[in-house]
Amino acid sequence: MLLPFSLSLAAGRIVSWARPAVALWILAVSTTVLAVACVVSLAALVLTGLYLVPAFAELNHFVRHLCTPSAHLMGAMAVLAACALGIGGLCLGCSAVRHGRTLRAAQRKVAELPVVGDLCVIDSPRPDAYALPGRVNRIVVTAGMLRSLRAAEREVLFAHERAHNAERHHYFLAVAEIAANCHPALRRVRDAIRLAAELAADEAAARAVGDRKLAAVAVARAALASHEAGPTTRPYLTLGAETGPVAHRVTTLLEPSAPRTTASRWLAVIAALVVLLSAGAAVAGVLHLRHEVGEAQGVVPR
Secondary structure: OOHHHHHHHHHHHHHHHOOHHHHHHHHHHHHHHHHHHHHHHHHHHHHHHHHOOHHHHHHOOOOOOOOOOOHHHHHHHHHHHHHHHHHHHHHHHHHHHHHHHHHHHHHHHHHOOOEEOOEEEEOOOOOOEEEEOOOOOEEEEEHHHHHHOOHHHHHHHHHHHHHHHHOOHHHHHHHHHHHHOOOOOHHHHHHHHHHHHHHHHHHHHHHHHOOHHHHHHHHHHHHHHHHHOOOOOOOOOOEOOOOOOHHHHHHHHHOOOOOOHHHHHHHHHHHHHHHHHHHHHHHHHHHHHHHHHHHHHOOOOO
8 A cells, every 4th residue: 555655756757767658658557556456455454344243254154253463453444445445436436427428528529520531620719639539539629729830730730649549548548547546646647647648649749750849849839829728628538739748748859868778677677566566465465364264264274
């Protein structure tokens, strides 16, 4: 339960020092394992507390009491764990309903409009553009955004959004959102995953047009136009060229830092150790509980 805080502290450095695509995978895999380990640990605590209830113990054919350090302490921890699981499950359910509703609304809106290839243009003066996932991935851009950019900058915008769809970045966002509801420390990692996805799409757009300065200018111009129009209401699982910490993204495109191979490897090793420790602790706890239950049932000798 404590190890996710270490990943939260290291997430920013992983994004800064590793290549965006590599950082995205490191954070996504680490976040997934840590979230699962936390849920398993909480569930094991709840189950331990239930085994201390005489009626539940009798139902499971216990011939002796479950061996625990303190029945009162374990009972209190089980109640806290049950509350944590309940709150997390409620938040996750609300998040899934909210984001699912906005995503389906956006998909229905695009389905009613003409599409050229993978591009859908919405007749709206508000500058906006994003990659819309679905059965067929689309690039959604408003007329206001097209008027805000020059022809070459539009190519950067389209390449950026196509990179999001091609690399399935919406799946990474979905994993990050689920994990963020499993442990509060993983909310900061969720933001780092979103930034890594944007940086990865920026790099893909710069390679597609062959001009990093043009890509930086396009990102800055799109962000400025969108910012002046006010906050957007696009679905959470959509990513756009003008979202995220734009100043950091523009700086990265204009002055790409030299790959810190050694630092990246050490960060990957640290993340792997955190993941292994968390997963190992969860598995060890479950195996220990299974052994104690076997002893209480008389199946396993003391």
